[in-house]
Amino acid sequence: MSRPSQQIDALLIASGMALLPETGCAGLSVRKLTEHAGVNLGMFHYHFKSKDNFIRAVLQRLYEAMFTDLQVQADSGADAVSxxxxxxxxxxxxxxxxxxxxxMLVSEALRGEALPLQFLRENLPRHLAIIVRLVQRGQAEGRIVPVPVPQLLPFLAGGIVGPILAGGAIERQGTLAPELAGLAQLALLSEQALAQRIELALRAIAVQP
Structure with missing residues (x-):
């Protein structure tokens, strides 16, 4: 059975994950956070000491879950392209x-907000290093074109992930008519569209037989 303190910690983290996409780091209110979680304000300070510590904990938990999965896929023993x-x-x-x-994180980092900027600086190189390693392995296997990796990375990231960020910005602004918003959702954000972009991008950098 979990200790009450662990349950409170989990409640606060869950509320942070729900609120941060709307408020961003700068706009998160500790009082509203504790109200959302149904937790006493004093318990927040007991667990996290400060808002910055709390936000770091939320962001890092999200990132580490993804990064663990990424490492598993990268080390799966499949060929480099797969x-x-x-x-x-x-x-x-x-x-x-x-x-x-x-x-929100990218927007705040571009405005010079210290916490999101630090988070991106510390973590962005970690998953990029995995992608670089796989591209280099694919080149060594003769499966990927021998183009400098720093040239391939922006192409891959822009073609695969870029549309998702664009779609998120369109969603947030809410300026498109409903029918156009639906098309943007399908073309930029659907799972099928993502799979197609990955296939096209990898096909573009593959060595032709």
Whole structure:
């Protein structure tokens, strides 16, 4: 049976995951967070000490769950191209599920907000390193074109994940007519569209037989 303190911790984290995509880091109110979680304000300070500590904990928990799955797919023993396809499927699914939060983080980082900027600086290189390793392995296997990896990365990321961030921005602004918003959802954010973009991007960098 879980200790009460662990249950309170989990309640706060769950509320943080629900609220942060709407408020961003700067706009999160500790009082509204504790009200949402049904937790005493004093217990928040007991567990996390400060809002910044809490936000770091929420963001890192989300990221680590994705990163663990990413490592499993990258080390699955499949050939490099198949592992790369699986890795981008993990990254794309994470971006789809958390697109509102990612849009807020990138927006705040571009404005110079310290906490999201630090989070992105610390974690972005981690999953990029896995993608780089898989691309290099694919090149060594003769399956991927021998183009400098720094040139391939923006192409892959922009073609696969970029539309998800664009779709998240469109969703947040809510400026499209319902029928156009539905088309954007299908073309940019659906699971099928993501799978198609991954297939097209990998086909584009594959060595032709």
């Amino acid at each position: 592992a790369l396809q699986a890795a981008f499927t993990v990254l794309g699914a994470f971006a789809r599920a958390n697109r509102k939060l990612l849009f």
